[in-house]
């Protein structure tokens with residue numbers, strides 16, 4: 293049993309490989325709590341979400357309270373508690389994209405997939421979300437997949453083509 | 469004046485520059501070697517001071533001066549590099565990391581040597597997925613080649629650089645929000661003082677600098693302060709990366725001497741307004757900075773001149789062009805929506821004020837506006853931010869500025885819009901009516917007072 297006061301009432305869910313990845317970050321910072329965001333990212337990329345049980349296990353590794361992890365995690369609105377689609381795609385709605393039709397393209401993407409912004413397709417392949425400026429305004433109106441693929445300048449046909457491509461699943465970072 | 473020679477972007481057309489060997493073969497890491505082996509940290513600070521380099525992250529604070537605020541007797545210093553780059557329309561930091569990562573690493577190395585920081589954290593926004601991949605590879609190569617690690621160039625100076633990924637929050641670009649986020653907490657900006665130089669990351673003296681700021685440093689070491697000051701306008705020196713997007717033919721990032729005009733950017737670099745239209749207005753440096761009228765397009769985009777137009781400042785030098793078919797109400801809808809979404813919620817005038825502005829603009833835009841709303845918006849905008857002294861950080865000023873500028877420069881258009889866009893189906897509740905008249909929408913015994921704003925409950929329209 294660990295030396296911390298945290299007790300786990302459910303079976304552990306983080307595999308050893310994930311725990312090791314998190315622990316490898318600890319020497320980089322003067323405090324273990326600083327590993328919270330890296331740990332959330334590691335767990336998120338493994339499960340495509342951060343369930344409550346995983347939060348508790350992160351807290352245990354970092355010797356902080358689960359509420360501290362939950363507090364940080366909930367601030368960012370980036371980490372869902374239930375799994376996202378295989379690819380998450382953000383459509384930008386900030387100024388340069390908006391001026392070139394960004395808001396309408398988000399609507400178009402959602403209509404094509406028969407979902408609302410923030411939802412995942414029923415086959416679990418795609419999650420579509422709005423985003424504020426993605427930092428790829430040279431592509432405005434732009435969209436970004438969470439594997440790093442950037443799209444734009446988009447029009448309705450471009451959005452449809454993008455969705456088809458993204459449905460095939462994520463690509464590794466080397467291919468960018 | 470001599471022809472301008474780009475330095476920050478000089479390698480951008482060379483994809484091989486991602487490799488440390490190529491970068492070295494082009495003269496790279498010569499400046500860091502020069503600094504670490506022939507200069508003292510204080511020499512470097514003095515040189516950067518002499519160059520009058522001002523921070524490229526938005527506030528334009530003199531970099532050398534910031535470095536000299538660190539306590540002389542400090543034992544440990546941290547460097548945080550601000551790569552959160554979330555100000556709408558800004559993408560120059562991404563270009564710097566993706567297209568020439570070693571120039572950036574060399575800048576970090578010299579900056580850390582000057583400030584005696586042995587650990588540097590690059591806080592990079594999550595969305596820069598390609599950039600982080602390139603940067604982590606470049607850091608590993610730089611370490612293997614002896615530019616990072618222990619006893620660099622035999623100077624006795626040690627440095628490790630770690631990448632730290634954000635999670636999609638604009639406020640983590642504010643330097644103390646960044647520090648809190650780095651520490652594993654919610655990105656809530658801290659009250660200053662203490663300033664990070666005295667008590668920053670992990671309660672230790674800390675420097676926060678923008679990516680472009682540090683990318684300038686190797687060139688200053690290599691070419692000297694006079695070279696740097698030979699470019700630009702008074703009090704705004706050196707090369708600058710400008711980004712231009714929106715209603716233009718070519719959306720680009722270009723390096724130019726500090727102080728070019730919007731017209732020059734638009735005509736010489738962005739290929740003019742798209743669809744053969746005319747320009748109406750521009751956002752000069754990210755939406756926090758306000759709005760420029762077409763008639764102000766020949767004002768130099770530098771730290772000083774731009775303020776004379778009523779804009780907040782140069783910001784990130786991210787210019788967004790709006791064509792003559794753009795409605796100011798849509799611009800306001802976009803900016804208020806952004807800030808209502810991104811306010812961290814700590815300060816009531818910002819949390820409630822940004823939400824209130826958004827709802828008011830949204831109502832006007834959908835046909836339920838009244839002329840008095842404009843005064844209400846002005847009142848709100850004038851009472852939120854560091855400028856009036858009601859909030860912890862500058863996000864609230866950034867939220868207020870588009871409103872202030874639009875009301876000063878486009879009030880006629882907004883009044884006209886309200887008059888001609890009345891949707892009869894739009895019902896205004898008694899509460900909203902009371903608010904717009906500056907009265908309490910609440911029973912008199914409820915106290916929800918917000919300094920300078922008034923009563924701020926039940927604003928849901």
Ligand SMILES: Cc1cc2nc3c(=O)[nH]c(=O)nc-3n(C[C@H](O)[C@H](O)[C@H](O)COP(=O)(O)O)c2cc1C
Nearest residue numbers: 523524525550552553554641642643677678681862
């Ligand atoms: C709301 C807000 C957001 C900011 N976002 C960024 C940002 O994304 N990148 C950045 O470098 N500076 C940003 N800043 C400015 C930083 O607080 C800080 O001034 C800057 O990083 C200092 O670096 P410099 O001196 O090299 O410019 C932001 C400021 C505010 C108030």
Ligand code: SF4
Nearest residue numbers: 812814815818859861
């Ligand atoms: S001004 Fe706004 S964003 Fe800044 S600390 Fe206050 S609430 Fe947060």
Ligand code: FES
Nearest residue numbers: 384389425426429
């Ligand atoms: S405004 Fe859309 S990517 Fe920047």
